[in-house]
Amino acid sequence: MKRIYLSVPHMGTQEEIFVREAFASNQLSTVGPHLDEFEREMSSLVGLPAVALSSGTASIHLGLRLLGVRPGDEVVTPTLTFVASANPIRYLGAEPIFVDSERASWNMDPDLVAAVLKKRAARGRLPRAVVVVHLYGRSADLDPILEVCGRYEVPVLEDAAQALGATYKGKHVGSRGTVTAFSFNGNKIITTTGGGMLMAQKQELVDKARFWSTQARDPGIAYEHSELGYNYRLSNVLAAIGRGQLRVLPERIQQRRAVFTRYCEALADLPGIEPMPQPSWGQHTNWLSCFLIHANQFGASRDNVLNALAAHNIEARPVWKPMHLQPFWQQAERVGGSVAEELFEKGICLPSSSSMSGAEQERVVSIFREQCRARAAG
Ligand SMILES: *Cc1c(COP(=O)(O)O)cnc(C)c1O
Numbered sequence: 001m002k003r004i005y006l007s008v009p010h011m012g013t014q015e016e017i018f019v020r021e022a023f024a025s026n027q028l029s030t031v032g033p034h035l036d037e038f039e040r041e042m043s044s045l046v047g048l049p050a051v052a053l054s055s056g057t058a059s060i061h062l063g064l065r066l067l068g069v070r071p072g073d074e075v076v077t078p079t080l081t082f083v084a085s086a087n088p089i090r091y092l093g094a095e096p097i098f099v100d101s102e103r104a105s106w107n108m109d110p111d112l113v114a115a116v117l118k119k120r121a122a123r124g125r126l127p128r129a130v131v132v133v134h135l136y137g138r139s140a141d142l143d144p145i146l147e148v149c150g151r152y153e154v155p156v157l158e159d160a161a162q163a164l165g166a167t168y169k170g171k172h173v174g175s176r177g178t179v180t181a182f183s184f185n186g187n188k189i190i191t192t193t194g195g196g197m198l199m200a201q202k203q204e205l206v207d208k209a210r211f212w213s214t215q216a217r218d219p220g221i222a223y224e225h226s227e228l229g230y231n232y233r234l235s236n237v238l239a240a241i242g243r244g245q246l247r248v249l250p251e252r253i254q255q256r257r258a259v260f261t262r263y264c265e266a267l268a269d270l271p272g273i274e275p276m277p278q279p280s281w282g283q284h285t286n287w288l289s290c291f292l293i294h295a296n297q298f299g300a301s302r303d304n305v306l307n308a309l310a311a312h313n314i315e316a317r318p319v320w321k322p323m324h325l326q327p328f329w330q331q332a333e334r335v336g337g338s339v340a341e342e343l344f345e346k347g348i349c350l351p352s353s354s355s356m357s358g359a360e361q362e363r364v365v366s367i368f369r370e371q372c373r374a375r376a377a378g
Helices: 014-024 033-046 056-066 087-091 110-123 142-152 203-213 236-247 249-267 302-311 338-346 358-377
Strands: 050-053 074-078 095-099 129-133 156-159 179-183 196-200 273-275 289-293 333-335 347-350
Touching (some): 014 033, 014 236, 033 196, 033 236, 050 056, 056 087, 056 203, 087 095, 110 333, 129 142, 249 289
Parallel strands (some): 074 095
């Protein structure tokens, strides 16, 4: 049986044409028209100025530096996320405060963010920034988070790496934070094979990030540097791929949403299978199709299902392992964590590629039926 992957790249027709253009004009560096256009196109989609970088992680790193994060600072971030939301905090010598999820969206709980800020304000030392993550294509409940952060004047970085194309109350995710990061890693809804985009409300922040991303070279031909820089710029060739991918983004969103809907319909009659919630505050892209498996009702555990899928050459994954359970982050501060722990214990991410066929989805569904029946019979 052919392997079914969790999430694979899915090219349209224009990507290769743009890449050939880059080759034909020998624009094979970190300067070129596709870079400029890719930034312009992302800007017009999200509504903020943009700079194309080598990864989402690099975008978060520079974004946090733009917000003034320094050694010894604290930065609030959800515990339920991919590690790249948290690592850049430590790159800058700061420490995370991991905040639990709310059940309505699996994203960071706004009440807990308010509680942390209140407590820190009482101590007279606020966190330098709050990182909001939009998991699996679903926006966090931004309004209450932005409101409380605004009240305490703590800036927000939106980590929208998993949520390009999702909306919150009619607005594109990533359009509200002081700074935003997107990712075009190979498993995201669209990809440049690897890449990222940093956006900000203020043009001067984007300009500063662009400066840092190219080794912070001062103007002039001499190699003179008055600030610390990085080699974080995207290449013109990869931007060419990104431009082609942006053209098919609406189609990819529809395809991912259709994959999720088919799973929901096919699994609806099985007890103990609960889809990731779809709160009404915005459109979910369903980057990954996620479910909870309540073992007591379903008759098999999440790990039983994962093992059975693996035995049939199907790649599936647990929901993110919370940061407060990571060996590396054991010493970090945290606020709550029991919701994230339950989502991690019961949550499964199913193959969700936009190129996935109905027959492939049927293979996944049949494993669920087997697992459910097997336990009921036993
Ligand atoms: C993928 C991802 C990143 C990192 O993006 P890269 O482009 O892989 O560096 C950051 N945060 C989240 C939530 C992600 O899913």
